Amino acid sequence: MEFTELADYAIPSGSLIEWLPCATGPWTPDPRPASYIHEAHLQRSSAGSGDKSWLGTAFEIPGPLDVDAFRIALRQWIDRHEVLRSHTALDTSTGEITRHTVPVGGIDIGVVNHGYDAPSQVNFEHLHRLFDDFASPHSWPSYVFATLTPRGGDGPSTVFFAADHSIIDGFSIVLIAHEITSLYREALTGNPANLFPVGSYVDFGTLEREQMSDQETEDAALEVWSKALADGGLPQFPLPIGDRGTESQNGLSMWLLDSDHSKRFSARAAEAGVGYFAGLLGALAAVGHDVAGADRFQIVTPVHTRSAQEWAGALGWFVGLCPIDFEVGDDTSFDTLARRAAESLTAMKPAAAIPFDRIGEKLGTPIRPRFVVSYMDVRFVPEAAQWPEWNARALRSKAFTHDVYIWINRTPTGLNLAVRYPNNDTANASVHTYVAALRRAIEEAATETDDNPPTTDASSYSPVAFQTVS
Numbered sequence: 001m002e003f004t005e006l007a008d009y010a011i012p013s014g015s016l017i018e019w020l021p022c023a024t025g026p027w028t029p030d031p032r033p034a035s036y037i038h039e040a041h042l043q044r045s046s047a048g049s050g051d052k053s054w055l056g057t058a059f060e061i062p063g064p065l066d067v068d069a070f071r072i073a074l075r076q077w078i079d080r081h082e083v084l085r086s087h088t089a090l091d092t093s094t095g096e097i098t099r100h101t102v103p104v105g106g107i108d109i110g111v112v113n114h115g116y117d118a119p120s121q122v123n124f125e126h127l128h129r130l131f132d133d134f135a136s137p138h139s140w141p142s143y144v145f146a147t148l149t150p151r152g153g154d155g156p157s158t159v160f161f162a163a164d165h166s167i168i169d170g171f172s173i174v175l176i177a178h179e180i181t182s183l184y185r186e187a188l189t190g191n192p193a194n195l196f197p198v199g200s201y202v203d204f205g206t207l208e209r210e211q212m213s214d215q216e217t218e219d220a221a222l223e224v225w226s227k228a229l230a231d232g233g234l235p236q237f238p239l240p241i242g243d244r245g246t247e248s249q250n251g252l253s254m255w256l257l258d259s260d261h262s263k264r265f266s267a268r269a270a271e272a273g274v275g276y277f278a279g280l281l282g283a284l285a286a287v288g289h290d291v292a293g294a295d296r297f298q299i300v301t302p303v304h305t306r307s308a309q310e311w312a313g314a315l316g317w318f319v320g321l322c323p324i325d326f327e328v329g330d331d332t333s334f335d336t337l338a339r340r341a342a343e344s345l346t347a348m349k350p351a352a353a354i355p356f357d358r359i360g361e362k363l364g365t366p367i368r369p370r371f372v373v374s375y376m377d378v379r380f381v382p383e384a385a386q387w388p389e390w391n392a393r394a395l396r397s398k399a400f401t402h403d404v405y406i407w408i409n410r411t412p413t414g415l416n417l418a419v420r421y422p423n424n425d426t427a428n429a430s431v432h433t434y435v436a437a438l439r440r441a442i443e444e445a446a447t448e449t450d451d452n453p454p455t456t457d458a459s460s461y462s463p464v465a466f467q468t469v470s
Contacts, residue, residue, distance in 0.1 A: 003394040018112040019145035025106020030099040035205040036355030054135035056162035059177040059392035065157040069187035081315040082200035087140035131162035201316025224351035228323035235298030237404040242426030248398035250423040257415040265446040274342040282338030300369035303352035320352035370403040
């Protein structure tokens, strides 16, 4: 699934319907705390940083749209994920966070049908305002749905969804098309959706804080981060990127490898004795050396915190951060750098066991990554093979907090890359130079093996591994 901004999605003309959750059940005081990252997000956004930081998705469902069935599907989905029925509020004078939660069955869906066919640009502007207005960490609902139905209503309808980052992460996003489509089919046909059980991100916040009592785990994380911050702070993109500015960042999205060549890249990494992600990091290290003369490879990578099966399909922001740092040296062969990347992943992984905002508090310095590389393998997400047919896309807002952010997603279609970077000529030239070199390096590695590409049994799928998206 590609990861782009709303403006890069082919928004159709048609009739727009807004689907707005509203509470019909009681808002009950809830003592469960927000997760560390959720709490920090509330504080940063109240101070004017991180606002309009929503994530979203768009996908098609067969037409004509059945309004009643879709409404039922949304209610069931909100019942499934408790975080969608829970609201946290920050008292800026005291710093206290309070939570209230609505029970299962206590949410209805208001339907606002605009009732006319509008051109795609009008619909884009409406959707962008809708997402910016609703997807806020300080209001409920902090998410919203919309659908676009073509003239006549017979063709597929496009579903749009956005939620504030406080309650959703990149992996959550790629699950939504399957879950909503399955529940919609159930409402239409009566055939069970058969979605596997999930835990509650609201419960995760409590568990996370209980786990912070492990002093040995915290000490290991602090040691990694102390070393990472010792040499002048967190790493920067290896090429010049000019003035960061205050405007929305620029971006690009492209396919690096098709499915067959992605399997061959996997085989090449296996030959080196490493996993796919380590192979990618080795290629990135070689590129930094080639285009910028970088003697060390240094990035920050997100690592998911879905540490138990109950979190595997849960909606929430299950993300930690991990610094990656290793020497490049004179030997820039694929095998050498991929192995060094794997060693760094192993050595640095304890850093992600403790929320990075807590680490920042302990070290007395906020952790604000500038150059981030995120990786997800989403090939075995349920119905992932249908994403091209559904025209499914992961979406991000225009808000940004990093200098350069690279998302690399391994999908059934192949290997996709998306980059966000400062909106100026210097950064544009540097990022395109870097990405072109990366594509060449990965393509070369993918053609260096004659072995049959390995296959993976989809039934073994589990997202609990060293990967995630912001």
